[in-house]
Amino acid sequence: MSDPHPQPLLGRVIVVTGAARGQGAAQAKTLTAHGARVIAVDVSEAEDCRLLDVTDQRAWQELTDELACAHGHIHGLVNNAGITWRARLAEVQPEDFERVHRVNVTGPLLGMQHLAPLMRSGASIVNVGSSAALTAHYPVAYTSSKWALRGLARAAALDLGPRGIRVNTVHPGFIETEMTASAAPAFREANLRETPLGRTGTVDDVAAVVAFLLSDASSFITGADLPVDGGLTAHGGVKSISDALDAAGAAP
Numbered sequence: 001m002s003d004p005h006p007q008p009l010l011g012r013v014i015v016v017t018g019a020a021r022g023q024g025a026a027q028a029k030t031l032t033a034h035g036a037r038v039i040a041v042d043v044s045e046a047e048d049c050r051l052l053d054v055t056d057q058r059a060w061q062e063l064t065d066e067l068a069c070a071h072g073h074i075h076g077l078v079n080n081a082g083i084t085w086r087a088r089l090a091e092v093q094p095e096d097f098e099r100v101h102r103v104n105v106t107g108p109l110l111g112m113q114h115l116a117p118l119m120r121s122g123a124s125i126v127n128v129g130s131s132a133a134l135t136a137h138y139p140v141a142y143t144s145s146k147w148a149l150r151g152l153a154r155a156a157a158l159d160l161g162p163r164g165i166r167v168n169t170v171h172p173g174f175i176e177t178e179m180t181a182s183a184a185p186a187f188r189e190a191n192l193r194e195t196p197l198g199r200t201g202t203v204d205d206v207a208a209v210v211a212f213l214l215s216d217a218s219s220f221i222t223g224a225d226l227p228v229d230g231g232l233t234a235h236g237g238v239k240s241i242s243d244a245l246d247a248a249g250a251a252p
Contacts, residue, residue, distance in 0.1 A: 173229025
């Protein structure tokens with residue numbers, strides 16, 4: 001049976017930040033395949049990608065003015081741009097802590113502040129968090145920024161809900177990207193051990209959920225946190241205990 005809605009985002013104008021590579025590039029590709037007119041932005045130069053530093057208010061205003069002239073209104077925003085910093089509590093420097101938060105929290109804040117006025121009822125905002133936002137992950141700057149993004153998204157969902165604008169957050173687990181490739185092999189192996197589905201995720205796994213949240217299929221979902229992590233955050237650390245008991249042949 002053919003899909004009755006092969007392009008569920010047909011004609012919709014959607015901004016995707018951090019779209020030059022990795023998850024952002026995959027999201028832009030998927031949304032385009034679903035019929036959307038994607039405005040891809042990134043701090044790095046890339047084909048079909050407009051330059052934009054998400055921490056720069058003036059840059060956001062320029063983009064807003066351009067979109068207002070070209071389209072009048074937009075239908076969606078994906079706050080995907082983000083950076084990591086792996087220093088632990090005792091080592092992290094205040095300037096690095098603040099830099100990570102500027103990109104991962106202030107960036108989405110500025111995006112919503114500038115683009116929400118261009119949105120009408122039925123529009124959708126998707127913030128890209130992390131499994132770190134659902135756990136006590138060790139890189140304190142990154143983890144605290146993603147927890148802050150959760151709070152920002154919940155507050156935005158409450159504030160924008162009366163206008164019919166939805167705000168949700170997806171939380172990728174270990175996804176095969178350039179960012180995760182730079183981590184130590186032990187980090188990847190540990191994530192695999194703790195993931196019930198037994199595999200790492202792909203950028204397409206995340207992009208599919210982002211597309212769902214931007215579509216009318218999720219029209220009554222807002223203020224939600226959706227893990228895309230193979231079950232990594234669902235068991236609360238109990239998988240290691242379960243695996244140890246299985247290995248020891250212990251009775252249930």
